[in-house]
Amino acid sequence: MDPIALHYDVSGTDFTCAGEASGKIKKALKELGFPTSITRNVAIAVYEGEINMVIHGGGGVIDAEITPECISITLTDQGPGIPDVSLAMQEGYSTAPDNVRQLGFGAGMGLPNIKKYTDEMVIETEVGKGTTIKLKVFVK
Amino acid sequence: MKISEIKNILEADLICGEEFLSNEIFTACGSDMMSDVLAYVKEQAMLLSGLVNPQVVRTAEMMDMKCIVFVRGKQPDADIIELAKERDIVLLRTQFEMFTSCGLLYKNGLKGGCGR
Numbered sequence A: 001m002d003p004i005a006l007h008y009d010v011s012g013t014d015f016t017c018a019g020e021a022s023g024k025i026k027k028a029l030k031e032l033g034f035p036t037s038i039t040r041n042v043a044i045a046v047y048e049g050e051i052n053m054v055i056h057g058g059g060g061v062i063d064a065e066i067t068p069e070c071i072s073i074t075l076t077d078q079g080p081g082i083p084d085v086s087l088a089m090q091e092g093y094s095t096a097p098d099n100v101r102q103l104g105f106g107a108g109m110g111l112p113n114i115k116k117y118t119d120e121m122v123i124e125t126e127v128g129k130g131t132t133i134k135l136k137v138f139v140k
Numbered sequence B: 001m002k003i004s005e006i007k008n009i010l011e012a013d014l015i016c017g018e019e020f021l022s023n024e025i026f027t028a029c030g031s032d033m034m035s036d037v038l039a040y041v042k043e044q045a046m047l048l049s050g051l052v053n054p055q056v057v058r059t060a061e062m063m064d065m066k067c068i069v070f071v072r073g074k075q076p077d078a079d080i081i082e083l084a085k086e087r088d089i090v091l092l093r094t095q096f097e098m099f100t101s102c103g104l105l106y107k108n109g110l111k112g113g114c115g116r
Ligand SMILES: Nc1ncnc2c1ncn2[C@@H]1O[C@H](COP(=O)(O)OP(=O)(O)OP(=O)(O)O)[C@@H](O)[C@H]1O
Pocket: A048, A052, A053, A056, A057, A077, A079, A080, A081, A082, A088, A089, A093, A094, A095, A096, A104, A105, A106, A107, A108, A109, A110, A111, A112, A131, B035, B036
């Protein structure tokens, strides 16, 4: 099959809608017949990225490219960027304010979790410019 | 354990998902932190939570969970219920608090599994 490309805009102000794009990607993968474990891993990783984009990055865009062998996801925002990526990758490190914690997030688990559920994870970030996270999950 | 049994044990009200009440649940997890659910939970079919917002349903969706129990009598709003209906997720509401809810289910044979 030809690669399937999906594109979603993610609002930076509407927490209620956070997860809409991840849900649609998950649904698309399911309909294409990918195994449950693959759809779940991709869904969890993209959802963590989408939530980060909303609570830290001021919204952005998510692009997915799907082939039978590999699911590639790119999450891009024009937010504040991440000053210290290796620190941000540590479990438990979070700059999320209290109001985010009251919503059930901000444990500092998102980025490590994305790493856990994907085969490749590349973070490109510049303070004051924004963050791009590229993910790959291989099928097989 | 069938979702209908869980409903009985927790003396819970059914909010939506009547058609799935005969589905089986083998393990559950209780948390108000969706971050932790996403990070630590493996193959859980049910989530108990005192947190009520759309992200609870979305977290369940991403993790293929079939049922959410809102503890302490928390009532989700219409948008949350709609979200759950679209995703075939059963919503229950119990007056018991988190500790008691989990204890009752555990005593009746439902297993945990949160953790690594
Ligand atoms: N897109 C982003 N833009 C700017 N900063 C980010 C972005 N994503 C993550 N960060 C920074 O990295 C930290 C760690 O992110 P991570 O997702 O691991 O945890 P969290 O979002 O704070 O909490 P959790 O994911 O457990 O809900 C964040 O607290 C934030 O400081």
